[in-house]
Amino acid sequence: MTKWFTCAGVLLALLLVSACHRGLDPVAFHSDGRPPRLSDWHVVEVRDGKLVLNEGVVPYDLNTPLFTDYAHKLRTIWMPKGVSAKYDPTDTFDFPVGTIISKTFYYPRAADGKFTDVARTYDSSRDFAGEGLDLSRVHLIETRILVRRESGWAAMPYVWKDDQSDAFLARTGAVIPLTLVADSDAREDFNYVVPDESQCASCHAQDWVTRKIHPIGPKARHLNRDYHYAAGDENELAHLMKVGYLTGAPAPAEAPRNANWMDEHASxxxxxxxxxxxxxxxxxxxxxxxxxxxxxxxxxxxxxxxxxxxxxxxxxxxxxxxxxxxxxxxxxxxxxxxxxxxxxxxxxxxxxxxxxxxxxxxxxxxxxxxxxxxxxxxxxx
Incomplete structure (x- = not known):
């Protein structure tokens, strides 16, 4: 449903976005190597109790997301100025060199306040602060970076510190003990497994002959949906076209669209x-x-x-x-x-x-x- 904002509401949204960008260095594209800290990329960073998005970092979501132990995910795309991805009706978009895609895995905090207790819920309405995350309400687990270099895509997993100040490169992965707590207070202990770099490649290799990795989610059928941006609701394909991150996309009504697996109005x-x-x-x-x-x-x-x-x-x-x-x-x-x-x-x-x-x-x-x-x-x- 389209939401109309008053002038004051629009101004507030713009102020929130500008506040997110204040004090952040520009996004850094690393053409080689593996930076040791997530903050070395300056894509998403912690400021004043929030995980904020840098200027030009565009959030997105999928009609039906990949399941990962009930984790919630904040997905983002950033590109250098002057370049765009090329639309494809079926496959992953053709992203230019310099593109950085991030996916932050997190959980809403359980009501008991224990750090290793996380909520098993689909409700994300209390997670967000503008287009970032409110760290008083969520527990950050890991952020995965996919970066498009001259040689192709590279994947890097970063694990968040317990104090939630930054995330550090975990090339060999990690195992994090957590407890899922349902609304009924039912509890389920499990080990959240952060994949190592080779495991990232095993899922992201679209062609098992070449073994070259590619993003999975940024396809037309997954992105053809509305997102609640700081300035209001807009179709993601249309928004990416508007900000110059995508070329060649048709009107959303003419693009393929997967169902939301939870939408009981769909077949x-x-x-x-x-x-x-x-x-x-x-x-x-x-x-x-x-x-x-x-x-x-x-x-x-x-x-x-x-x-x-x-x-x-x-x-x-x-x-x-x-x-x-x-x-x-x-x-x-x-x-x-x-x-x-x-x-x-x-x-x-x-x-x-x-x-x-x-x-x-x-x-x-x-x-x-x-x-x-x-x-x-x-x-x-």
């Missing part, structure tokens, strides 16, 4: 396909890391064996749960896909990286999607 099929696309499709596609499985889970897959319907697994073992097919229409409990999603056990769980907990709501969505399918599978002995 069950659209929600499930969007969920599989962002969580599984970057590996399960004809060129991805899981291309040998013959299971395609991005939006390009037709609704047949490519999507797992009545498709036997390529390899037997614990990962099948003794089930015979990836997806059995009408029978989620006989299907391998939700079985693997519903596990946090190495060797069984899917995705293999990026989570230590089970996404209960995601599993429920995929089970409902399979249950709604008609037909069945015939085993050939």
């Amino acid at each position: 069950l099929d659209a929600r499930a396909r969007a969920y599989l696309d962002i969580n599984c499709g970057h590996c399960h596609n004809p060129k991805g890391a899981a291309n040998t499985t013959a299971l395609t889970l991005d939006v390009s897959a037709p609704e047949d064996r490519h999507l797992g319907i009545c498709k036997p697994p390529v390899a037997a073992g614990r990962g099948t749960g003794d089930h015979l097919f990836d997806v059995v229409p009408g029978s989620p409990d006989e299907s391998i896909l939700p079985y693997r999603m519903d596990s946090a056990e190495p060797g069984v769980m899917m995705p293999e990286l990026g989570r230590s907990t089970v996404h209960r709501e995601g599993v429920a969505l995929i089970k409902a999607w399979i249950a709604a399918q008609s037909g069945g599978c015939v085993a050939i002995h």
Whole structure:
């Protein structure tokens, strides 16, 4: 819904943005090397109890985000002046050299105030301060940097200090013990795993032959949505065009758009396909890391064996749960896909990286999607 602001409201928004930029050095593009501190990039920094965005740093979100142990995420894009990304209707946009994409993983603080207790909630309404984060309400975990250099994209994970003042490079990753606290006060201990640099590459390599990494989220179908910027709501594709960070994009109504997996006004099929696309499709596609499985889970897959319907697994073992097919229409409990999603056990769980907990709501969505399918599978002995 479009929101109209009074002149005073617009002025306040502008003052908030200018306050965020005050005292920050310009964003620094490092053409090589691995800066030891996140603040060396000057993309997002802590000022006066807030994580603020520097000038020219544009936040964005996805219609359906990748699940990471119920973490919330602040995503940003920055580009040098005078360059733009080129629109693509299907693949990741063609970003110019100098682009810096950041993704900060954080949790709302649990009500008990204990530092390692974090809230398991989808509500982010209390997290934000302008376009940054209010550190009195959130616990910063890590920030990942993707930078486009002459040689290609480079990925660097930074882990936040306990005092939340800065984050430091963690090339070998990290393990952070946390406890998820639900609204019902139910508690779940888990180890949040920050991936090492090689693990970053295993997910971000769109072509498993070249192994070159690329961003996953900045595609038209994921960004075709509204964002609540400091100056008001606007479609992300339109906003990126307006600020000069994108060229060649059509009007939002003419661009592809994935469903929000939580939007019950959208069809069950659209929600499930969007969920599989962002969580599984970057590996399960004809060129991805899981291309040998013959299971395609991005939006390009037709609704047949490519999507797992009545498709036997390529390899037997614990990962099948003794089930015979990836997806059995009408029978989620006989299907391998939700079985693997519903596990946090190495060797069984899917995705293999990026989570230590089970996404209960995601599993429920995929089970409902399979249950709604008609037909069945015939085993050939």
